Structures are given as C-alpha cells and as structure tokens.
Amino acid sequence: MQDASAKPATTAAEDKLTDGFHLLIDALKLNGIDTIFGLPGIPITDFTRMAQADGIRVICFRHEQNAGNAAAAAGFLSGKPGICLTVSAPGFLNGLTALANATTNCFPMILISGSSEREIVDLQQGDYEEMDQLAIAKPLCKAAFRVLHAEDIGVGIARAIRAAVSGRPGGVYLDLPAKLFAQTMEAEAGKRSLIKVVDPAPRQIPAPDSVQRALALLKGAKRPLIVLGKGAAYAQADADIRAFVEKSGIPYLPMSMAKGLLPDTHQQSASAARSYVLPEADVVMLIGARLNWLLSQGKGKTWGGKSPKEWADKRFIQIDISPTEADSNVRIDAPVIGDIGSCVAALLAGMGSNWAKPPSEWTSAVAERKDKNIAKMAETLAKNPSPMNFHSALNVVRNAVKAHPDAILVNEGANALDFTRSIVDMYQPRKRLDVGTWGIMGIGMGFSVAAAVTTGKPVIAVEGDSAFGFSGMEVETICRYKLPVCVIILNNNGVYKGTDQNPAGDDMAPTQFVKDARYEMMMQAFGGVGVRATTPEQLAEALDEAVASGKPTLINAIIDESAGTESGRITSLNPSTAKKK
Ligand code: ADP
Numbered sequence: 001m002q003d004a005s006a007k008p009a010t011t012a013a014e015d016k017l018t019d020g021f022h023l024l025i026d027a028l029k030l031n032g033i034d035t036i037f038g039l040p041g042i043p044i045t046d047f048t049r050m051a052q053a054d055g056i057r058v059i060c061f062r063h064e065q066n067a068g069n070a071a072a073a074a075g076f077l078s079g080k081p082g083i084c085l086t087v088s089a090p091g092f093l094n095g096l097t098a099l100a101n102a103t104t105n106c107f108p109m110i111l112i113s114g115s116s117e118r119e120i121v122d123l124q125q126g127d128y129e130e131m132d133q134l135a136i137a138k139p140l141c142k143a144a145f146r147v148l149h150a151e152d153i154g155v156g157i158a159r160a161i162r163a164a165v166s167g168r169p170g171g172v173y174l175d176l177p178a179k180l181f182a183q184t185m186e187a188e189a190g191k192r193s194l195i196k197v198v199d200p201a202p203r204q205i206p207a208p209d210s211v212q213r214a215l216a217l218l219k220g221a222k223r224p225l226i227v228l229g230k231g232a233a234y235a236q237a238d239a240d241i242r243a244f245v246e247k248s249g250i251p252y253l254p255m256s257m258a259k260g261l262l263p264d265t266h267q268q269s270a271s272a273a274r275s276y277v278l279p280e281a282d283v284v285m286l287i288g289a290r291l292n293w294l295l296s297q298g299k300g301k302t303w304g305g306k307s308p309k310e311w312a313d314k315r316f317i318q319i320d321i322s323p324t325e326a327d328s329n330v331r332i333d334a335p336v337i338g339d340i341g342s343c344v345a346a347l348l349a350g351m352g353s354n355w356a357k358p359p360s361e362w363t364s365a366v367a368e369r370k371d372k373n374i375a376k377m378a379e380t381l382a383k384n385p386s387p388m389n390f391h392s393a394l395n396v397v398r399n400a401v402k403a404h405p406d407a408i409l410v411n412e413g414a415n416a417l418d419f420t421r422s423i424v425d426m427y428q429p430r431k432r433l434d435v436g437t438w439g440i441m442g443i444g445m446g447f448s449v450a451a452a453v454t455t456g457k458p459v460i461a462v463e464g465d466s467a468f469g470f471s472g473m474e475v476e477t478i479c480r481y482k483l484p485v486c487v488i489i490l491n492n493n494g495v496y497k498g499t500d501q502n503p504a505g506d507d508m509a510p511t512q513f514v515k516d517a518r519y520e521m522m523m524q525a526f527g528g529v530g531v532r533a534t535t536p537e538q539l540a541e542a543l544d545e546a547v548a549s550g551k552p553t554l555i556n557a558i559i560d561e562s563a564g565t566e567s568g569r570i571t572s573l574n575p576s577t578a579k580k581k
C-alpha cells in the first residue's frame, strides 16, 4: 500500500485546481439545486456521472423533450428552476420544445446544453453536431446565456437562476461549449467565483393606490367573480388566497391548474356554473390568469358580448407580476402589479374587518345553477355503460383522488383532458399538472416523473391514447427509478376517437390507431404492472392497488371508440372548408 507521501508530485498541484465540471456542480449545489433531468452524450456524459457522485440526483430520460418537461414541472411545483441537461444540436433541439412551453406557461426552468467548438461553429466548418444553439434558443425563452470561461460559471448560473424565477418566471437557456468542462483554474479562485444567489425571486410589493383602486371596484360590484390561474398556484400563497376568497365571499372560478387551490368542493367554487358566471359577472378579478384563448380573450359571447369580438359591459381587476400583461386583450380597470403573495396580503389587509359579502341575489343565482349542473353530472356518473365511456372511467379516478387528495394528477389528451378537468375534483394546491397554455401533447410522462421525484407523492396520469404516445417510452424511466406513477390510458383507438374511416383506400384514417392495442404490455416489458381494464370495477381495483403499492403501473382502460368529439371542447377552432363536394 502506498502512503500519502508517496503520491506523485503532480497531485498536490492538481489538488489546488478545479475545472468546469466541478465548478458547475458546485455552483448548482450552492444554489440548492439537488436534481437534474437529462440525457447523457458528448460532451456531458462525464458531467452526469460526476454530478451523481457528488450527491445531485440525476434522472435520465429516453428523449430530451421529456427531461425538459420534467424540469418545467419541477420548476412549477417547487418554485426553484428545474434543470434540464442535454447534448448539443439534436439533443438541444429536442429539449427546446419543453423550454418554449415552460416559458409560455411561466414555469421556471433552465435548459443547459453542451455545444460544439465555437471557433468551428462560427466559421461553419462542420463540427460534430454543429449548431449556433444560443441564437436559436433566444427567441424561444426568457433569457439565453453562454459561458466561455470556467471563472464565469458562477455568474452564468446565477444569471440563469435569476432570469428563470424573478418577475414572470420562464425558461432560460445556458450554452456550455464542450471545451469549458475541461478548463482548469485554481481551486480557491474557483470557489470565490461562485455566487449563492440572494433573494432570487424578490417580492414585488404592489403600489398602495393600485390596491385601493381594486378594492373600491370590488366593493361596488353587484355580481363579482374571481378567476384563479396557475400563476396563483405557482405563487405558493395558498393560505392568504383562501383567506381572501373566503373573506370576500365572492364566487371563484379556478383555471385548470389552479384547481385545488381551494378544494373544488368549496361552496364558493363556481366551476359548475362557468357558462353562467362569465357572461353575468360585472366585475372580474383575475389572480395569476391571463385573458388568453383559454378565457376567450376576455370578450365575445363567453363574456356576454353580443358578437364574437365584442367587449362586454364588464370591469376587470388583474393581479399579475408582469406590468405589460394588463390591457393585452381588453381594458383592465384596476391592474395590481406585484407578486401574488404580496398583492393578496395587501388586499386582505385593505379589506378591513367588516367587508360586505356580495349581494345574495348573485350568490344564490350562482348556487342554483351550480347545484343543478352538479346533480346532472351525478346522474351521468352513476351510469355504467358497456363499453366504458369517459364518464364511467373517470368516476373511478374521481373517487381515487378523493381518497388520496395528496396524489398528483397529470392529464393530457383532448376529450381525456376536458372530461377529467370537469369530473375529477382536486382538493389541494398544485396537484394538477396538464397541457397548459398551449394545449400541448407530450407532457405526460415527463410531468409524471417530475411530480414523483419532486414530491414523493403518488402520481396518477390520465392520458388519451394519442397523448400517451408522445412520451410513452418513458415508462422505462418510471420503472428504472421505481416511481409511484400509475398511468391510465383512456383508450378509444385513436386521436379524439377511433371511428374515422378512410373513404379512398386501405390505409387507416389519419386519426385512427391499431385497434385493441395492448399498451399495458409496455409497462410489463420493463418490470412494471400492466392491467387491461374493461369495467369500472377492474379499473378501480388496479388503480387502488397501484396507489397502495407505489409500483409503476399502466392501466389500459378500454373505452367506447365512438366516445369523444373532434378536439374535445375546442372543435370550433378547427378551420372548416368552404368547398362543397
Ligand atoms: P392560466 O392558464 O391558469 O389562466 P396563465 O398562465 O395564463 O394562467 O397566467 C399566469 C399568470 O400568472 C401570468 O400572467 C404570470 O405573469 C403570472 N404570475 C406567475 N407567477 C406569479 C407570481 N408569483 N405573482 C404574480 N403573478 C404571477
């Protein structure tokens, strides 16, 4: 055995050195980042090994888009930027959709991609995986940076973190050329170059007069309504938001990822009376929700306008961290700009102790609509058709989430999305993750992995059979990391449904899939549990078992292939041909 004094002479000098690999790991750890979602390859393979050896959890996927989606969901759930790590050009591009989607949804994430030799890329001399990644990423994210020198890694990570989580959160791209990883510098100087970011998402206190203006408008309202968006869920101001809604006595409508901020069974929830409250309300307070397509841009018939583009006679209050959000679609009479926690706290304080609840004509009219619709839904849910339809299958999920309110529900598809959103009640904040602002397919398995890894809670992913296909290979990832994820495929043999016909040949129609596909065998292939369920009883048994055991499970729930409509509830967004045959 050698003693320490027999070490080669160079080792002492090497001990005083650090390099790009280690500076990057140290910078991430210094900022509390404990998980990386990624996929190895040149030039980051060794980095993934070293990060893992150094105690960072490295979750590796089968496709970068899913790693990117996982990072985005982790960012939404934790308020810390989720990290996605990819190789150059193709790996980077695979991650880019997730980065753009995260930015669109205001989720904080950082896509870190290795890149090729700058000198060769800039002269377009044909390097391995040559691509000017920084230029390509820039228009698709909130900020993009490149680090060329090891001594700048600390600053690069600090800037990326601040850009991702401060103000309106979003995606950040960090470009790390291959050469950077092996660059060395003196260890002490390296340590001094790192930055522990102080107050990465500073509170933004709203101007007092903006709070007064909003309260005055709310006070004068006869038919007020609060709309909670996913910004409100992200803000982690759950107790104050609930206190504000309850003290105000105002009916509220949660956007899909704000469901559970207050339990969906809350007496003030107006979800079941949406088509009544939107046109009828006179003052609408938006909390972390944009008036985009999901809210019909705040105008037209949905809101009580007479024609599709007409502004209704309504006043809007908007609470948002982004000052330029107001007036983007209709007039915002009372913008309150700041972080939701500070804004809601200021509103609560400003309400005083004798806040008058809204007129009872309004609240009882809402309750009446709501009760009627809930009774109608209960009738539908009680039916037990054969084959199963969306309602009878989702009634099982509804019961499971009620029994396990801490489970996280991931949801994508068209009909599978719309029906789940309206049938499955949520009881706790940040428990529902879905297709978000773009209505994007492919988030399913990435979001599920992130939810399980970030929270340790059971995950139930309700997937259309088409939606599942976008990230289905990650069932291997779920099995590899032994994650408590139960995937339920609502299988109707196609995109939207499985009954289309090709009038002109032998190929299947564009929306059709192989009939009676055995998706459950995909999970079995990797050692997980796979179940084919044709009745609600079989589905319930398999789901209960999955949640109780925490074993990776895939339930292939066979539903009527004629169930569903084109694009779910947004059929009208499909352009229709003017040409008559
Ligand atoms: P939804 O789709 O649920 O309606 P959106 O994604 O359209 O929600 O809107 C979220 C809004 O929340 C964005 O305008 C964003 O700027 C805002 N937001 C996000 N985080 C915060 C925060 N901490 N404080 C204030 N506003 C926030």
Ligand code: TPW
Binding pocket: 412, 413, 414, 415, 416, 417, 438, 439, 440, 441, 442, 463, 464, 465, 466, 467, 468, 490, 492, 494, 495, 496, 497, 564, 567, 568
């Ligand atoms: C990245 C277009 C919207 S919904 C959907 C597609 C392909 C699948 C619907 O079928 P599914 O659900 O999942 O079987 P169901 O319940 O209606 O049967 N590519 C991307 N995003 C979107 N939104 C699409 C395509 C689409």
